[in-house]
Amino acid sequence: MRAKRPTSFDIAELAGVSQSTVSRALRHDSMVSEDTRLKVERAARQLNYKVDVNARNLRSQKTNTLALLIYEDPGTSDSLINPFFLAMLSSVTRAAARHGHDLLVSFQQQSGEGNADYAASKRADGIIFLGYGDYPSYIARIARLDEAGIPHITWGPVLPGQPGHFIGSDNVQGAREAVAHLIAAGRRHIGFIGDISENCPEFRDRHRGYLLALEQAGLTADPALRLDAEAAEQEGHRAALALADRGRPLDAIFAACDLLAIGALHGARDRGLSVPGDLSIIGFDDIQAALYTNPPLTTVRQDTEAAGRLLVENLLRLMEDRPIDQTIIPTRLVVRGSCRRVG
Amino acid sequence: MRAKRPTSFDIAELAGVSQSTVSRALRHDSMVSEDTRLKVERAARQLNYKVDVNARNLRSQKTNTLALLIYEDPGTSDSLINPFFLAMLSSVTRAAARHGHDLLVSFQQQSGEGNADYAASKRADGIIFLGYGDYPSYIARIARLDEAGIPHITWGPVLPGQPGHFIGSDNVQGAREAVAHLIAAGRRHIGFIGDISENCPEFRDRHRGYLLALEQAGLTADPALRLDAEAAEQEGHRAALALADRGRPLDAIFAACDLLAIGALHGARDRGLSVPGDLSIIGFDDIQAALYTNPPLTTVRQDTEAAGRLLVENLLRLMEDRPIDQTIIPTRLVVRGSCRRVG
DNA sequence: TTGTATGCGTTATCAT
DNA sequence: ATGATAACGCATACAA
Numbered sequence: 001m002r003a004k005r006p007t008s009f010d011i012a013e014l015a016g017v018s019q020s021t022v023s024r025a026l027r028h029d030s031m032v033s034e035d036t037r038l039k040v041e042r043a044a045r046q047l048n049y050k051v052d053v054n055a056r057n058l059r060s061q062k063t064n065t066l067a068l069l070i071y072e073d074p075g076t077s078d079s080l081i082n083p084f085f086l087a088m089l090s091s092v093t094r095a096a097a098r099h100g101h102d103l104l105v106s107f108q109q110q111s112g113e114g115n116a117d118y119a120a121s122k123r124a125d126g127i128i129f130l131g132y133g134d135y136p137s138y139i140a141r142i143a144r145l146d147e148a149g150i151p152h153i154t155w156g157p158v159l160p161g162q163p164g165h166f167i168g169s170d171n172v173q174g175a176r177e178a179v180a181h182l183i184a185a186g187r188r189h190i191g192f193i194g195d196i197s198e199n200c201p202e203f204r205d206r207h208r209g210y211l212l213a214l215e216q217a218g219l220t221a222d223p224a225l226r227l228d229a230e231a232a233e234q235e236g237h238r239a240a241l242a243l244a245d246r247g248r249p250l251d252a253i254f255a256a257c258d259l260l261a262i263g264a265l266h267g268a269r270d271r272g273l274s275v276p277g278d279l280s281i282i283g284f285d286d287i288q289a290a291l292y293t294n295p296p297l298t299t300v301r302q303d304t305e306a307a308g309r310l311l312v313e314n315l316l317r318l319m320e321d322r323p324i325d326q327t328i329i330p331t332r333l334v335v336r337g338s339c340r341r342v343g
Numbered sequence: 344m345r346a347k348r349p350t351s352f353d354i355a356e357l358a359g360v361s362q363s364t365v366s367r368a369l370r371h372d373s374m375v376s377e378d379t380r381l382k383v384e385r386a387a388r389q390l391n392y393k394v395d396v397n398a399r400n401l402r403s404q405k406t407n408t409l410a411l412l413i414y415e416d417p418g419t420s421d422s423l424i425n426p427f428f429l430a431m432l433s434s435v436t437r438a439a440a441r442h443g444h445d446l447l448v449s450f451q452q453q454s455g456e457g458n459a460d461y462a463a464s465k466r467a468d469g470i471i472f473l474g475y476g477d478y479p480s481y482i483a484r485i486a487r488l489d490e491a492g493i494p495h496i497t498w499g500p501v502l503p504g505q506p507g508h509f510i511g512s513d514n515v516q517g518a519r520e521a522v523a524h525l526i527a528a529g530r531r532h533i534g535f536i537g538d539i540s541e542n543c544p545e546f547r548d549r550h551r552g553y554l555l556a557l558e559q560a561g562l563t564a565d566p567a568l569r570l571d572a573e574a575a576e577q578e579g580h581r582a583a584l585a586l587a588d589r590g591r592p593l594d595a596i597f598a599a600c601d602l603l604a605i606g607a608l609h610g611a612r613d614r615g616l617s618v619p620g621d622l623s624i625i626g627f628d629d630i631q632a633a634l635y636t637n638p639p640l641t642t643v644r645q646d647t648e649a650a651g652r653l654l655v656e657n658l659l660r661l662m663e664d665r666p667i668d669q670t671i672i673p674t675r676l677v678v679r680g681s682c683r684r685v686g
Numbered sequence: 687t688t689g690t691a692t693g694c695g696t697t698a699t700c701a702t
Numbered sequence: 703a704t705g706a707t708a709a710c711g712c713a714t715a716c717a718a
Contacts, residue, residue: 007695018705023697031703050463054406055695057397058710065447083631086429093448102466104408105436105448120393122711123445262635288426292605294637350711361689366713374687398711401694465695 006047015043065102067124071131083287091308119150126151126315151318157201158327167310167327171202174300174331175209178282179254183217186343187252191225193239194256203256236263244271258283258290280339295337303329349390358386408445410467414474426630434651462493469494469658494661500544501671510653510670514545517643517674518552521625526560529686530595534568536582537599546599579606587614601626601633623682638680646672
């Protein structure tokens with residue numbers, strides 16, 4: 001038998017003002033005298049009053065809420081989320097809170113796109129996509145949102161002529177630096193692990209950086225040293241074994257993400273290759289586990305803190321019809337034990 | 344210049360029925376003839392109609408939304424969230440989605456409790472706490488929620504006579520098994536790392552399990568082999584060094600969580616102790632990084648999948664005034680390379 | 687099974 | 703600066 005939740009009318013009565021004045025006073029929004037504002041605030045505190053956000057949202061047609069939709073890679077099983085995404089999630093959550101917005105979080109099934117129509121049902125004012133599933137379905141989603149005038153922003157590859165608004169790491173440059181580092185350390189036969197089909201534009205960019213570094217060093221890439229692999233440790237393991245078994249010179253591997261690199265590390269060990277003695281390995285992301293592998297993984301660090309911040313800030317800009325600001329986030333090569341100078 | 348969002352009245356007009364019928368038909372809820380339901384659904388699809396959840400929530404006084412409030416350990420810096428919490432987050436998110444509920448996620452600052460009053464402002468129907476900050480503040484929060492009749496459930500230590508509703512791992516039993524495993528492998532001088540003050544009831548339970556295992560083996564615990572440490576790698580590192588420098592016999596360490604265990608692993612290496620040769624180490628949680636340490640970490644696995652599921656399911660039960668079901672989740676000892684039989 | 691009428695609690699508009 | 707009133711879009715009680 002609890003007391004009824006107080007409404008703004010109850011506050012009005014207690015404070016001796018009109019209900020509309022209560023509403024105004026509580027939002028520091030319109031013209032209210034200091035005096036009545038204090039009266040109202042005191043009454044509100046006294047009755048432990050909280051604004052009903054549903055009523056507010058209904059009337060104001062705003063929710064002060066953002067939705068974070070996570071599109072994992074196709075193959076990923078439920079329990080094996082890429083830890084990088086979790087780091088992003090945490091960063092976005094904090095950034096949204098800093099800007100006074102609530103955050104709805106949802107892991108999207110690859111298939112069902114219609115299930116959670118967050119913005120269309122006025123649950124959220126804007127949408128942040130983490131990943132995008134497959135590209136065609138992404139395009140369709142974007143189109144629907146644009147048509148409905150719903151602001152959205154995506155974490156992913158920043159490519160020219162792309163529909164939608166993207167924030168992403170400088171994948172080409174990050175990969176180029178990593179491979180340049182290998183070359184500077186005397187490595188000459190550098191393999192690449194990662195799916196560079198159009199399903200993974202980010203991996204494709206990292207592959208471009210790889211090629212660029214080779215080119216700038218006057219080396220030519222050996223096509224036999226490139227292997228497709230989805231973003232999972234097992235795949236990296238498999239790919240490393242396959243590379244080692246090719247029978248071609250191989251003294252380094254650049255993996256398109258850390259999970260692949262970690263798998264490659266284990267694959268190398270299975271083939272009796274010492275890392276970094278026989279084989280240098282570099283990954284991409286800098287997930288936490290990269291610090292604990294043996295040897296610790298050299299990797300290209302993505303700045304998840306900046307990523308979350310820029311995603312939220314730019315989405316808020318879009319919601320005010322202001323242009324997007326920065327879109328490409330620099331990476332940083334973190335050198336650890338998994339690569340070493342030779343020669 | 345977009346078209347106005349259609350309302351249930353627009354659908355009613357197009358389908359040739361009343362608005363209330365539209366509302367009923369769209370929820371498969373009350374009595375509507377198959378015939379009219381199809382008409383309504385077709386009209387809704389045609390106009391791309393989506394229910395306005397704010398209006399629905401306001402009218403029905405329900406939100407179909409749960410709030411997940413994450414209370415990190417006090418010392419934790421922004422970027423260093425305990426990965427175990429992220430795994431839980433992911434699991435809860437999925438469970439909520441399976442049950443058709445949206446999920447609001449928020450990382451709580453230790454201090455400001457008033458900031459996001461999710462349920463009081465009718466943003467969410469129920470609240471899930473991940474951790475609880477310090478215990479006194481937790482008690483205060485719980486009391487306010489109970490007073491307001493807001494359903495809530497907490498991930499944490501399941502203790503007798505505790506206010507609120509808890510779901511948690513069987514910390515005592517998990518720890519007991521781990522230490523029993525060490526003893527069975529011939530270890531006799533087993534250290535414990537972890538803060539067992541009342542700030543960390545879970546660690547305290549794990550310590551109880553540690554003592555229990557020793558007792559059951561007829562061994563007595565050496566108080567000098569217990570060291571306080573917050574849940575962070577550095578702390579584990581520091582604690583391992585301190586233990587090693589005590590000059591007492593030491594052939595194993597049980598750490599209250601994996602981050603501590605990983606730190607201890609590195610500390611042992613710094614002192615020239617081989618793991619698992621000289622020193623066996625076991626952790627608790629089974630975070631992903633535990634798989635990649637050198638040697639891989641033996642640890643007590645918490646079942647995050649079951650945890651998320653039980654948190655959500657039991658919260659939903661509470662929301663229907665049904666009693667809580669299962670509250671204690673069994674753990675499982677995962678044996679990896681960081682411990683070995685001696686003697 | 688369907689329609690009618692009312693109200694959820696707030697913000698926005700128009701007065702004063 | 704404040705008050706009165708309407709409107710947001712839907713769900714529910716009641717009548718038919």
